[in-house]
Amino acid sequence: MICQQTVKAKKSNGSTKKYVYARFTVSKPKLHHTSNYDYTLNKSNDTDDITWEDISVVSEIKEIKNYSSDEKYKFLDMASSSAEQSYLAKIDAEFQMEVFKKVNDYDKKQEFMRLKSKITRRECLVFNTYSEASISRENRVYQSN
Numbered sequence: 850m851i852c853q854q855t856v857k858a859k860k861s862n863g864s865t866k867k868y869v870y871a872r873f874t875v876s877k878p879k880l881h882h883t884s885n886y887d888y889t890l891n892k893s894n895d896t897d898d899i900t901w902e903d904i905s906v907v908s909e910i911k912e913i914k915n916y917s918s919d920e921k922y923k924f925l926d927m928a929s930s931s932a933e934q935s936y937l938a939k940i941d942a943e944f945q946m947e948v949f950k951k952v953n954d955y956d957k958k959q960e961f962m963r964l965k966s967k968i969t970r971r972e973c974l975v976f977n978t979y980s981e982a983s984i985s986r987e988n989r990v991y992q993s994n
Contacts, residue, residue: 867916867975868982871908871928872989874970876901877940880961882951897952899961903969906932907989910982921973929968937966 881898908928913920945962952958976982 865916867913867977868910868979869913869916869921869924869973869975870910870982870986871925871932872972872974873906873908873929873932873968875904875906875932875937875940875966876969877904877937877966878902878944878961878964880944880947880951882947884951893953895953897954897957897961899964905989906936907986908932910979910986912979916975921975925971925973929971932968937968940966 879902885894948961
């Protein structure tokens, strides 16, 4: 895990307030399907392969009043869980629908349907102000598109 701190922590009233967001590298399956119909043999000669593609996903910005290592990992765990339940679930459902529609071989279809996207890297980015966090997040969102 990586935690990047851009500015030294400032203490006020004994607490350290930080603004954080998470950046995840997600590996997702990608179907490569070609369909060739042999009219002389009256049968289809399909080929189906899978490759893995890395994408970046960023979380929402969160204010943490008493920032510490424990709070960082709590935030990363919650953000990971949220990403898996929403965004990754959507990616996996779209992939499974594509496999269901295009792959004709039963064994390959069953094998491919078991593939799931996975978070391969988690990163916590930490800032002293909301505006710093927002500008950084916006730049990272547009870099990954």
